[in-house]
Amino acid sequence: MNALINETPFRGEDLTAKKIVIVDDYEESCKLLAEILSSTYECSYTSDSNAAVKLINDKKPDLILLDYKMPGMMGVDVCRVIRENESTKNTPIIFVSGAATIDERIKAFETGADDFISKPFHVKELILRIKARLNDKEPEMASELTAANLRMNLLSRQVFVDGEEVNLTPKQFDILKLLVAGKNNLVTREKCLTEIWGDTEVTSRNVDSQINYLKRKINKFNGRIVAVPSLGYRLESQE
Incomplete structure (x- = not known):
C-alpha cells in the first residue's frame, strides 16, 4: 500500500491555529475528518501507519487522531512509540475506530490513549472531545x-x-x-x-x-x- 500523506490547508491560514494529525488507513476517513476540522484546526493526515511517526515528529501536533486497526503498525504500536518519544509523550491521543472490542479499548488506554471514540460518531461529540483535550475554552478570568x-x-x-x-x-x-x-x-x-x-x-x-x-x-x-x-x-x- 502506498503511503498517503497530505496536509490539508487551514482555510484561515491562522498561524496560531492548533495542529492535528490524523492517522487512518482508510483514505476517505482521513479526508472526512480533515474536512470536518480544517475550518478551525490545521490538519495533516496519513493513511500509512509506518509513515505516521515521521509525520507526527515533523508536524509536532497539539493532538493526534489515531485509528486502532491498521495494516503494518497497529494504532496501539504507533501510540506506544509516541509515548516513548520525549518530544511527543504528552501529546493528547484520541483513538477513532470502529468495531473495537472492550479488550482493544482497554489496551488502547493502557498504551497511553487519552480518549476513544467509536465509529460512527456524532460530529459535535468529536469536536467537543477534541476541545476538551486541547483545553479550547475561554480563560475564566477573561471578562x-x-x-x-x-x-x-x-x-x-x-x-x-x-x-x-x-x-x-x-x-x-x-x-x-x-x-x-x-x-x-x-x-x-x-x-x-x-x-x-x-x-x-x-x-x-x-x-x-x-x-x-x-x-x-x-x-x-x-x-x-x-x-x-x-x-x-x-x-x-x-x-
Missing part, C-alpha cells in the same frame, strides 16, 4: 476584550465604542467577539458558522448579512472589518 476605542464586556454582553453603548443582537455580539479576539487575523466564515450557529442549517450568507449590520452599528470604531475574498473577515484595529 473584557478591547480593540482601539471598542470595548466588549463578556460578562454583561455589552459593547461600547468611545464609551457609548452599541446595541447588538446575540449573533452580532458573538461574531464581533470572534473578530476582536482574533484582531488583525482572519476569522473564517466556517468558524463563525460552527461556533455561533452550531448544527443549525444556515449558509455563509447569514454571516455576511450579520457582518453588514455589524459594520453599520459600530461605524465610530477606529478600525474596520474587511472581507477576505472567499474566506471570511478580518478586524483591523488602529491602536
Whole structure:
C-alpha cells in the first residue's frame, strides 16, 4: 500500500491555529475528518501507519487522531512509540475506530490513549472531545476584550465604542467577539458558522448579512472589518 500523506490547508491560514494529525488507513476517513476540522484546526493526515511517526515528529501536533486497526503498525504500536518519544509523550491521543472490542479499548488506554471514540460518531461529540483535550475554552478570568476605542464586556454582553453603548443582537455580539479576539487575523466564515450557529442549517450568507449590520452599528470604531475574498473577515484595529 502506498503511503498517503497530505496536509490539508487551514482555510484561515491562522498561524496560531492548533495542529492535528490524523492517522487512518482508510483514505476517505482521513479526508472526512480533515474536512470536518480544517475550518478551525490545521490538519495533516496519513493513511500509512509506518509513515505516521515521521509525520507526527515533523508536524509536532497539539493532538493526534489515531485509528486502532491498521495494516503494518497497529494504532496501539504507533501510540506506544509516541509515548516513548520525549518530544511527543504528552501529546493528547484520541483513538477513532470502529468495531473495537472492550479488550482493544482497554489496551488502547493502557498504551497511553487519552480518549476513544467509536465509529460512527456524532460530529459535535468529536469536536467537543477534541476541545476538551486541547483545553479550547475561554480563560475564566477573561471578562473584557478591547480593540482601539471598542470595548466588549463578556460578562454583561455589552459593547461600547468611545464609551457609548452599541446595541447588538446575540449573533452580532458573538461574531464581533470572534473578530476582536482574533484582531488583525482572519476569522473564517466556517468558524463563525460552527461556533455561533452550531448544527443549525444556515449558509455563509447569514454571516455576511450579520457582518453588514455589524459594520453599520459600530461605524465610530477606529478600525474596520474587511472581507477576505472567499474566506471570511478580518478586524483591523488602529491602536
